[in-house]
Amino acid sequence: MNLFMQLWKSLYSPKDIARFRFQKIGRSILYIFLLSLITSLPTTYYFTTNFIEGTRYTGGLLQNDIPSFTIENGSLHSSASEPIVMNEQGLTIVFDSTGKMTKEEVERLGTAIGLLKHEAVLVTNSQLQSYNYSMFPQDTKLTDQDVHSFIQTVQSLLPVLIPLAFLFLYIFTSASKFIGVCVLAFIGLILKGTLDKKISYRHTWVMSAYSITLSTIFFAIMEMMRTAVPYAPFLHWFVSITVLFLAIREIPSPKAHD
Template sequence: MNIFQQLFKSLYSPKDIASTRFQGIEKTILYVFLLTLVSVIPTVSYVSSAINNGIETAAHTVDKELPDFSIENGELSADQEEPIYIEDADFTIIFDSTGEVSETDLEGYQNAFALLQNEFVLIAGGTLDTYDYSTLTDLTITKDSILEVIHSVDGLLAVIIPVLALTIYIFSSGIKFIEITILALFGLFIKNVTSRNLPYRQLWRLSAYSVTLPTIFFTIMEAFQTNVPNGFLINWFVSIIMLYLTVREIPQKAKK
């Protein structure tokens, strides 16, 4: 079987998984990388889309919805009489050069960015971080300079997104190899209970294919942005069951 046939049959056939215990370790490692590649496609897609949309939204907001301003000598200056609140479904931008809005007024927000009179505030997941303009010594920031930075970042997305995707893939591959290694340790117990003569290296190969079903299932759920309750436990339960059924397909060791 080629590697794609193995991926398909590993979704439902413990018997076919059992046959992989004699194959070369290089092919098994290649399979793990392929399985990981498939599993990160939804994540990379959503992250890329979020970055692109975020850049576009930021450029539009600064250009069309904020007045001309400058940050100089530790203070935000703009021609406005009252604070500006720009609210999206999951994010809020506050612009206030009047001094009316203070840090304490922002404590109820979950995700927000605020340019205040003497500081800018970033709120992520309800955690609030404050940065004083006074730290920007000898630096003047204007609306035009921020737009230039946004457009520069937009121009670099062709590099940023692939690097980010590669980082996600490498990290996910490491996690997958650790998961398989731990599952193979469970396999030592399974092979003793079922009286099968399997060295650890073969159990590792079997474990690599046994994680296929839960991995593809959670990849599909991620693609549809569907949250699975107790996903961590379900993942391990299905993996262990698949490994158990696979080990059962292997002939028992002869009794003396």
């Protein structure tokens, strides 16, 4: 049975997951890498799309909508006499070299990027992060042309940066999956004692690798649909433990001897 057939059966059949316990550990490791790939693809796609659109949008703003500016001696300078606020597809851009707007006002705008008089502000998921210009090295002078040149450099490096970002995400996802399977396998040892099944940690580890399939595919689909799932970690563990419990229950109990 190939890995994709095992994936399909793991979505609905605890009995087949129980049968997989006799397979070699290397095959289960390969299966976890497959699940990690499935998990990483939607995130990588949206990250890549948003990153490309973001750099293009920012480059267009610098050329057409934001006046020439310099950041020097810890302050933003331009010819603008009033703050400039723009909104594009749910993202608010604030440019204020006058010092009239505060980072708290930018935070109230939702998802936003702000270039303020003395600091740059980023607001995502209701979390505010600020970066003071005074952190730049002394005598550093940054202009809008420098920023535009940097964006062009980043755009030219996208064929390299995107695969590196995917590789980093894939390694992180794989590591998280392996840790999760190891923890789930220990829970499996508790379940096997409760159900009076004679299996080892190796068996629960292999079954755990397949028991996370349903939860993994569900959250991958939700990610593709850009749908937030409340209490996602709790739901993931609840589903995975339930599937593992049902799989262990399918294992024949040892016969009692007179």
